[in-house]
Amino acid sequence: MSETTPGPASDTLLDAWTREQLRLKEQLVEEDRCEWRAYLPDDAHPRARSDERLRLVAGVDLSFYEDDERRALAALVVQSYPDFRVLYTDFAPVELEHPYRAGYLAFREAPPLLALLRKLKENAPELWPQVLFVDGNGTLHPRRFGLACHVGVQADLPTIGIGKNFLQIHEEGEQLTMDAVKRTSRATLLQGGQWFPLRGESGLIYGAAVRTLDSAPNPIFVSVGHRLSLATAVATALCCCRYRVPEPVRQADIMSREYIRRE
DNA sequence: GCGACAG
DNA sequence: ATCTTGTCGC
Numbered sequence: 001m002s003e004t005t006p007g008p009a010s011d012t013l014l015d016a017w018t019r020e021q022l023r024l025k026e027q028l029v030e031e032d033r034c035e036w037r038a039y040l041p042d043d044a045h046p047r048a049r050s051d052e053r054l055r056l057v058a059g060v061d062l063s064f065y066e067d068d069e070r071r072a073l074a075a076l077v078v079q080s081y082p083d084f085r086v087l088y089t090d091f092a093p094v095e096l097e098h099p100y101r102a103g104y105l106a107f108r109e110a111p112p113l114l115a116l117l118r119k120l121k122e123n124a125p126e127l128w129p130q131v132l133f134v135d136g137n138g139t140l141h142p143r144r145f146g147l148a149c150h151v152g153v154q155a156d157l158p159t160i161g162i163g164k165n166f167l168q169i170h171e172e173g174e175q176l177t178m179d180a181v182k183r184t185s186r187a188t189l190l191q192g193g194q195w196f197p198l199r200g201e202s203g204l205i206y207g208a209a210v211r212t213l214d215s216a217p218n219p220i221f222v223s224v225g226h227r228l229s230l231a232t233a234v235a236t237a238l239c240c241c242r243y244r245v246p247e248p249v250r251q252a253d254i255m256s257r258e259y260i261r262r263e
Numbered sequence: 264g265c266g267a268c269a270g
Numbered sequence: 271a272t273c274t275t276g277t278c279g280c
Contacts, residue, residue: 062270064271072271100271102268109269109270146269167269178267215280221269 010145033227034158038236039065040081059248060127063256074112075256106150133248137161140223152226160223176202216244
């Protein structure tokens with residue numbers, strides 16, 4: 001069966017991918033292993049020492065062409081913090097090997113994103129970011145190893161997973177449902193900056209529902225990608241929000257779509 | 264047939 | 271992901 005045909009016929013491929021996720025997960029670090037600390041942009045007296053301050057943030061995303069389902073544009077944007085000046089952009093047209101499948105997004109999107117990161121390290125190592133925002137989940141994933149983890153581990157970079165839609169977790173009877181999240185969001189996320197952990201029946205925390213702004217009632221879903229704690233991931237995401245979505249992923253999205261539209 | 268489905 | 275402008279409200 002063709003790899004691009006979704007369905008039961010590709011079970012052996014999905015099994016192999018599952019094993020690959022569990023193998024890479026052995027290298028996953030879910031605690032703070034980064035030399036910087038987030039601080040609010042409007043904090044007149046940042047508490048962090050100057051050499052511990054967050055200065056370089058980045059975002060990656062893929063945008064798609066109308067005609068061909070497999071053609072896409074991978075984008076990497078590096079920005080200064082806290083003023084979000086765009087310091088570096090790179091775009092690469094790519095031919096995707098695999099179709100989208102929930103739970104296996106990394107096998108579709110990670111390769112082109114990692115290629116952009118390798119190129120950055122080679123051509124402008126001084127712009128290597130302190131943290132990378134990924135458009136997609138990290139540990140908020142059935143096997144706790146989503147795209148943001150995949151990219152973080154393989155690039156050895158602190159990463160934060162940002163989901164704009166909730167991915168339900170039913171694995172191992174966890175029962176993290178859309179309904180429950182919507183109810184809790186409505187009841188507890190009363191203003192920007194508020195969030196709650198997404199905790200399964202087992203007690204495991206997969207990520208957080210975060211209301212980033214007063215003006216954006218719908219939460220985003222933040223999870224650990226690599227080399228940081230959930231608390232750091234949430235605090236850093238909040239520090240990077242001018243709009244509902246953290247600025248690096250927002251810029252990568254906007255600029256890649258603009259690039260497609262203008263060519 | 265119905266619901267779920269990161270991007 | 272993408273199809274898509276204006277428009278209602280603070």
